[in-house]
Amino acid sequence: MAAMGDIRWGMIGVGSVAEHKSGPAFARAHGGRLAGVASRRAHAAHAYAERHGVALVFPDATALIESPDIDAVYIATPPASHVALTLSVARAGKPCCVEKPMSVRHADALRMQAAFVEVDQPLFVAYYRRTLPRFEQVDQWIRDGAIGEIESVAWQLHRTPSPARIDDVWRLDPLQAPGGLFEDLACHGLDLFDMLLGPITCIDRATLTASNGRVPDHVAARWRHGERIVGEGDWNFAAGKRLDRVTITGTGGAIRLSMFDDAPLMLSGSAVEECRLIEHPVPIQLHHVQAMNQHLRGGAPHPSTVDSAIRTAWATEQILRGPGTEAVGFAFADGP
Numbered sequence: 001m002a003a004m005g006d007i008r009w010g011m012i013g014v015g016s017v018a019e020h021k022s023g024p025a026f027a028r029a030h031g032g033r034l035a036g037v038a039s040r041r042a043h044a045a046h047a048y049a050e051r052h053g054v055a056l057v058f059p060d061a062t063a064l065i066e067s068p069d070i071d072a073v074y075i076a077t078p079p080a081s082h083v084a085l086t087l088s089v090a091r092a093g094k095p096c097c098v099e100k101p102m103s104v105r106h107a108d109a110l111r112m113q114a115a116f117v118e119v120d121q122p123l124f125v126a127y128y129r130r131t132l133p134r135f136e137q138v139d140q141w142i143r144d145g146a147i148g149e150i151e152s153v154a155w156q157l158h159r160t161p162s163p164a165r166i167d168d169v170w171r172l173d174p175l176q177a178p179g180g181l182f183e184d185l186a187c188h189g190l191d192l193f194d195m196l197l198g199p200i201t202c203i204d205r206a207t208l209t210a211s212n213g214r215v216p217d218h219v220a221a222r223w224r225h226g227e228r229i230v231g232e233g234d235w236n237f238a239a240g241k242r243l244d245r246v247t248i249t250g251t252g253g254a255i256r257l258s259m260f261d262d263a264p265l266m267l268s269g270s271a272v273e274e275c276r277l278i279e280h281p282v283p284i285q286l287h288h289v290q291a292m293n294q295h296l297r298g299g300a301p302h303p304s305t306v307d308s309a310i311r312t313a314w315a316t317e318q319i320l321r322g323p324g325t326e327a328v329g330f331a332f333a334d335g336p
Contacts, residue, residue, distance in 0.1 A: 007296055008035035010056075010064040012085060013076035014048040017099065022076060022126065023052060025285040031293035032072075038064040061085055065092050072296065075099060078170040079177050079184075083108045086123065090115035095296055097124040101187045102309050104179050104320060109313040113306045122295065124302055125309035127191040128288035129259075134278035137265060138248070138255055139196055146269045148252030150197060152230045155189050155246045155259065158239035172215055179320050180215030181237040186319075189233070189246070189259045191312040195303065196248070197225040199311050203318040211238060221319045 009026050011018060014037055026034040036056030039045035049057045058064035065073055065088050072095040075085045082098050089096040096116070102125045103109045116123040129135050142150065159181070170176040177183045194200060206221040217238045223231045244263075248255040253269035267274040281287055288304070295302040 007032035007293055008069060008071045009033065009074055010036040010038070010058070010067065010070035010072070011074045011076055012038050012061045012064060013099075014039045014041075014044050015076065018048070018076040021283050022074065022099075022285045022289070023048070024283040025289040026074065027052060028283070029286060029289040029293055031297055032289070036064055036067065036070055062088065065089055065094070070094070072096065072292075079103065080175060083112060086112050087115050090119055090121065090123075093119045093121060095121050095124075097126060097292060099126045100191070100309070101183060101313060101316060102306065103313055104183050104187075104316045106310070106314045106317050109306070109310045113310060116306060122302070123306040124292050124295075125304050125306060126285065126288065127188065127304040127309060127312070128285045129188055129192045130195050130303040130308075131287035131291050132280065132284075133287070134257075134265060134280070135192060135196070137276060137278055138257060141255060141267055141269075142196055142248070142250075146252075146267060146272060147248070147250030147254055148270070150229050150248060150250045152232070152249045153193055153197060153225075153246065154232045154249075155193075156234045156243050157185065157189070157259065158234075158236045158241065158243040160240065160242055161238055174215050178215060179316065180210075180217060182216055182219045182235050182320070183316065185260075186219070186233065186235050187312055187316050190315050191304070191309065192259070193225070193231060194308060194311055194315075197229050197231075199225065200231070200315040201226055203315065206319040206321065208320070216320070219319065223315065223319075 009032055011023060011034060023034060034054055036058055037045050037049055037054050038058040038061050045057050056069060064070055073089045075082060075098040077085065079101055082102055086096055086098050102112060112123060171181055171184050200223050202224045204222040204224065208216040209218040210216050219235045221233050225231060244258045244261045246257050246259055256266040262280055264275050264277040291302045294300055
């Protein structure tokens with residue numbers, strides 16, 4: 001695609017992520033444009049196209065994927081549809097970006113990877129935190145040795161129940177997202193830790209509680225990056241108050257940050273103290289989409305492809321092997 005004009009992206013799905021985070025990014029990023037949309041709700045696709053000035057509306061996903069007017073496909077649908085749609089894009093021989101999680105079933109992630117290797121096309125995964133300037137700064141501090149050798153990472157993510165989340169049906173539907181809000185949100189952090197600290201090599205323990213009787217709403221886990229770095233997570237989606245706190249501790253200090261909230265980065269090192277507020281871009285996926293366009297046009301490789309996302313799928317699946325998952329119909333595959 002390096003010799004082409006703008007990359008013509010087709011987007012499947014027109015929900016809230018497409019409305020606010022990704023769709024506007026595809027429209028604004030250099031080197032590409034949002035050329036067409038499709039949705040199982042035809043009226044929603046037409047309304048989205050009218051609001052955002054998208055030229056083409058396709059009657060279904062297959063028509064969009066197979067259209068000669070579409071060069072690359074972005075899948076912005078709930079996780080249960082990711083595997084089938086992604087494999088369809090591979091059969092069409094086109095590049096693809098699939099929303100996270102690509103799958104919480106490691107075996108499915110491997111199938112998706114193999115399909116794109118076979119047709120020699122890239123499969124990107126929308127772990128856009130890898131491209132956000134605030135987390136690039138954290139990465140720089142770590143690589144500069146600002147807090148010495150990394151020893152541990154701890155993440156507490158607590159959310160209070162709200163009518164908006166209760167109404168967000170697919171995230172609480174065991175058929176659409178068997179891992180619930182953990183599946184939707186925790187994978188962002190696990191994937192970022194993979195980038196900052198190296199791959200997760202072992203899940204030491206995990207516990208799950210499903211007080212709603214459908215999907216887990218409180219998950220706790222302990223894991224390792226390599227042999228030295230210990231990770232701990234506590235994700236509570238039925239908490240009494242909101243909390244989003246990450247602490248990366250080294251032999252010479254600590255870095256404190258928020259995974260989702262627009263909060264300052266706090267560096268407390270042996271030689272330096274620093275507080276930096278690096279705001280998110282608007283739309284938040286702009287750098288992610290820009291990096292995909294550059295990759296497809298022969299530029300620098302994108303930092304979030306299927307090869308790294310597979311590791312996140314494996315780690316997420318291992319955590320969700322805890323007690324209670326069988327009750328919500330979750331099926332697992334073996335092997336890292």
